[in-house]
Ligand SMILES: Nc1ncnc2c1ncn2[C@@H]1O[C@H](COP(=O)(O)OP(=O)(O)OP(=O)(O)O)[C@@H](O)[C@H]1O
């Protein structure tokens with residue numbers, strides 16, 4: 197069973213969504229619906245499943261319905277039709293009380309425009325999730341302080357959000373979501389306001405956290421590099437429709453349509469493709485010249501070992517963390533993976 | 538709702554016809570038979586006497602009935618408010634004037650967040666109330682007591698109603714027209730039902746203050762809550778805040794600057810009303826204006842007028858500075874400027 201399952205979800209914004217639904221189901225596009233009925237299509241027949249412990253990245257242009265999709269998972273928005281289930285429970289079946297419990301203990305969220313409480317200090321903001329759960333101030337302040345340190349904001353804990361820069365506010369939002377230590381994290385453009393240095397630092401922290409704690413993360417971003425770096429699977433939305441779901445390599449190697457193609461056009465492939473993806477496994481690489489070899493970790497990106505290979509004109513031997521040989525990469529595979537299709 | 542909208546015009550038409558028929562049949566000036574109307578067209582000249590909706594007798598009857606059946610109820614309210622007013626007034630009048638003055642100044646100092654400028658200004662105004670004429674001191678106390686009780690009533694009823702409106706669209710749609718009505722009826726029309734229900738004196742003034750001053754407070758509470766950033770409210774929900782936690786922890790604190798603006802408006806309107814209420818024998822600083830008017834004594838009326846302005850400044854500064862203090866604390870940049 198998947199951790200999060202979204203089945204045929206439609207969301208239409210407007211006065212009479214149920215009246216417009218049949219038109220959308222008949223395949224009318226977002227623009228047509230807006231022109232004819234004044235309703236906005238938020239999501240159009242979206243189905244996907246997210247496995248426990250993976251990072252699912254959702255991408256798409258502005259207005260494609262990313263935030264709408266993520267808000268369905270904790271039921272900040274009710275679907276017009278379709279089913280959203282988390283750990284096998286349909287979120288629409290929860291009553292008020294169950295929904296509150298569910299939001300307190302199952303998932304936390306980082307908001308696109310931060311959603312910080314302007315009348316609370318950084319510390320109170322970060323501890324908010326624990327506060328509503330009824331934790332004592334001493335306890336929750338301790339947890340809050342840990343998370344504030346984790347996002348590098350020590351010293352600012354008694355400031356108010358409007359005394360911080362945009363990027364710092366975003367980190368407060370991040371710390372707030374981390375503080376409740378839930379299984380599922382919903383992150384709506386959680387890194388968009390950060391400068392490149394902190395951003396890559398945060399990405400790294402998130403990946404470390406992920407390898408340790410194995411949370412289920414739904415991550416929204418505009419940045420393809422980021423999505424390729426973080427995502428186990430990537431879903432691409434266009435006008436409320438999910439046009440492609442796949443692993444990063446899938447998306448780059450076999451874009452489903454022109455929209456996705458345009459998205460991945462400029463990607464630096466050497467930066468996102470890992471050695472283990474292009475290698476030939478050890479038992480089918482008899483013809484490879486094994487005299488002149490460069491040792492490569494299976495999780496290294498091409499960019500990291502490319503200079504070495506070019507300088508020595510050698511083949512690569514791919515090894516895992518224990519040092520076992522997993523496969524080989526020759527110039528042929530390198531060339532194939534780096535040429536744009 | 539949408540479905541019934543097209544029947545609205547029909548309902549209006551039926552209601553109108555029904556009213557005309559009622560007016561015609563109840564009028565004592567109506568012609569012997571309807572057919573006369575078609576032969577003798579003179580009724581098209583001046584407005585005919587029989588085309589007269591009998592609203593006045595209808596309302597009077599209703600009012601009589603109300604007093605007869607619920608008289609006890611109004612009596613209870615009357616006694617309660619009068620008791621409150623008398624106790625409060627007697628207490629403040631009995632205090633030595635320097636003590637009362639210092640209490641007001643201290644209150645202002647702390648409420649304004651230790652703002653010395655505001656405090657000094659208020660101190661001057663308080664002093665001048667008695668300095669203008671010794672008679673004014675006690676009269677200002679009476680006026681203040683009425684305003685404060687009226688305000689409390691407004692707060693106790695107005696803020697919860699505002700919260701309900703912000704939460705529920707149906708409630709809002711039902712209450713908004715009532716507020717419009719309350720605000721368009723000229724203010725001294727409220728005095729008459731006040732007198733009929735509560736007799737002369739302080740209580741009808743309190744009643745009139747309530748009806749006149751509560752609409753802006755309700756509106757600003759409703760608006761203030763709805764203006765709170767949607768994503769901030771969503772954040773509270775996403776972390777599992779229940780309704781109570783959301784209201785007290787997020788919505789009300791962030792709406793407070795607007796609510797305080799409403800409270801300030803409410804005070805100013807109360808003060809305006811209490812001066813008008815002197816016409817129905819409510820004791821207070823308004824008497825002096827009325828007296829000056831009756832005796833054509835310009836100096837007296839002006840002096841009393843100045844005292845009212847001073848009182849208004851005191852109320853305004855104290856409520857306003859409290860709002861500003863809250864605003865500085867909550868860092869809420871969204872505020873309705875009136
Ligand atoms: N509350 C709402 N009422 C009406 N329409 C809405 C509402 N929320 C979203 N929409 C519409 O739904 C569509 C998707 O919006 P959404 O916020 O999900 O976009 P997004 O992909 O998150 O974009 P961005 O990258 O700019 O954040 C937009 O066309 C928007 O106009």
Ligand SMILES: [Mg+2]
Pocket residue numbers: 262263264308384
């Ligand atoms: Mg968005």
